[in-house]
Amino acid sequence: MPKGQETRDFIITKAAPLFNEKGYSGSSIADVMLATGLKKGGIYNHFESKDELAVAAFEHNWGLLKARYAQALHTAGESPTAQLFAAIDVHVGFAEGEPVVGGCPLLNTAVESDDGHPLLRERVREAVDFWRDLLRNIVTRGIAQGEFCIADADEIATIIISTLEGGVMLSKLYHSPDHLLRAAAHLRTFLNDKLLL
Amino acid sequence: MPKGQETRDFIITKAAPLFNEKGYSGSSIADVMLATGLKKGGIYNHFESKDELAVAAFEHNWGLLKARYAQALHTAGESPTAQLFAAIDVHVGFAEGEPVVGGCPLLNTAVESDDGHPLLRERVREAVDFWRDLLRNIVTRGIAQGEFCIADADEIATIIISTLEGGVMLSKLYHSPDHLLRAAAHLRTFLNDKLLL
Numbered sequence: 001m002p003k004g005q006e007t008r009d010f011i012i013t014k015a016a017p018l019f020n021e022k023g024y025s026g027s028s029i030a031d032v033m034l035a036t037g038l039k040k041g042g043i044y045n046h047f048e049s050k051d052e053l054a055v056a057a058f059e060h061n062w063g064l065l066k067a068r069y070a071q072a073l074h075t076a077g078e079s080p081t082a083q084l085f086a087a088i089d090v091h092v093g094f095a096e097g098e099p100v101v102g103g104c105p106l107l108n109t110a111v112e113s114d115d116g117h118p119l120l121r122e123r124v125r126e127a128v129d130f131w132r133d134l135l136r137n138i139v140t141r142g143i144a145q146g147e148f149c150i151a152d153a154d155e156i157a158t159i160i161i162s163t164l165e166g167g168v169m170l171s172k173l174y175h176s177p178d179h180l181l182r183a184a185a186h187l188r189t190f191l192n193d194k195l196l197l
Numbered sequence: 198m199p200k201g202q203e204t205r206d207f208i209i210t211k212a213a214p215l216f217n218e219k220g221y222s223g224s225s226i227a228d229v230m231l232a233t234g235l236k237k238g239g240i241y242n243h244f245e246s247k248d249e250l251a252v253a254a255f256e257h258n259w260g261l262l263k264a265r266y267a268q269a270l271h272t273a274g275e276s277p278t279a280q281l282f283a284a285i286d287v288h289v290g291f292a293e294g295e296p297v298v299g300g301c302p303l304l305n306t307a308v309e310s311d312d313g314h315p316l317l318r319e320r321v322r323e324a325v326d327f328w329r330d331l332l333r334n335i336v337t338r339g340i341a342q343g344e345f346c347i348a349d350a351d352e353i354a355t356i357i358i359s360t361l362e363g364g365v366m367l368s369k370l371y372h373s374p375d376h377l378l379r380a381a382a383h384l385r386t387f388l389n390d391k392l393l394l
Contacts, residue, residue: 182359
């Protein structure tokens with residue numbers, strides 16, 4: 001890997017948790033300088049603007065979460081039921097600060113960017129689209145294989161994402177895993193009632 | 198009302214939607230100057246710092262939401278069941294940008310302040326405490342009056358708040374009321390199953 005690419009990746013790795021915790025507007029280039037030990041010019045050698053760094057930092061955080069999903073679905077095996085519960089469990093990791101420091105980057109970035117930051121909003125929409133597709137596909141397979149009695153897979157994706165993200169918000173606010181754990185338990189009960197097996 | 202108090206209130210009224218949409222870090226004093234037509238000195242005559250204005254702006258937004266709750270519960274009458282559904286309907290107003298421009302100030306401020314801004318986090322915690330108490334009290338009365346079959350009122354408050362706030366996040370992100378409407382419909386079905394009447 002060329003040295004320039006290494007430095008770029010190093011900056012992203014340091015900026016990503018910072019931006020997730022303090023927000024894009026709340027993080028300054030001075031903060032990135034402090035986190036990386038680089039001078040301003042050393043950062044802007046690799047990124048045209050703070051916006052470009054912000055998008056790269058978001059992609060990094062989202063990549064960590066997406067990798068966790070892939071791993072969980074792989075471990076869960078072929079059953080749509082097992083996969084659906086495994087996908088929920090990934091998000092419950094945020095109760096313990098996993099896999100990304102500072103809570104869910106989708107929630108954080110959506111809330112910050114929805115009334116501005118069109119570039120970031122576009123990226124977070126694509127990420128949430130991916131998550132919705134992932135859940136919808138699992139549910140659709142579960143319906144086709146006779147595992148679930150569910151009328152609308154997209155509606156279920158909305159309910160799962162809403163409940164988990166609101167739970168992350170409360171758990172972060174109160175510095176307590178309880179709210180997210182309750183939200184996830186509620187979802188499991190709700191989904192168990194839809195199982196046909 | 199003295200002129201100074203009028204000007205202070207005017208600044209808060211203009212800063213409140215701005216801060217709710219763009220966030221506290223994302224809004225500058227220059228933005229507040231533009232929104233109010235006042236010079237920087239004219240703003241800092243009334244507020245010691247941007248933080249003090251931010252807290253006042255949050256309180257203003259939260260006050261609008263709280264007033265809507267009070268009105269809805271009053272209109273719903275004495276029945277805990279009617280009150281609980283009315284409380285949910287208040288939040289569904291965010292699907293249409295009501296009662297506060299820029300989405301739920303609790304969600305926005307919680308997500309922005311949970312890893313910093315201790316003063317704001319403290320205020321948003323108090324506001325969410327108020328909302329949780331309101332829901333818990335309705336549920337507790339509903340249990341006592343034999344209207345609900347619910348084991349844990351606090352758990353129900355967590356589920357309602359999580360589902361609604363996650364729904365607000367998705368509806369804001371996609372600029373579509375559908376997600377919040379689905380989240381609320383899910384909650385109504387869930388709660389209907391707990392009704393004994």
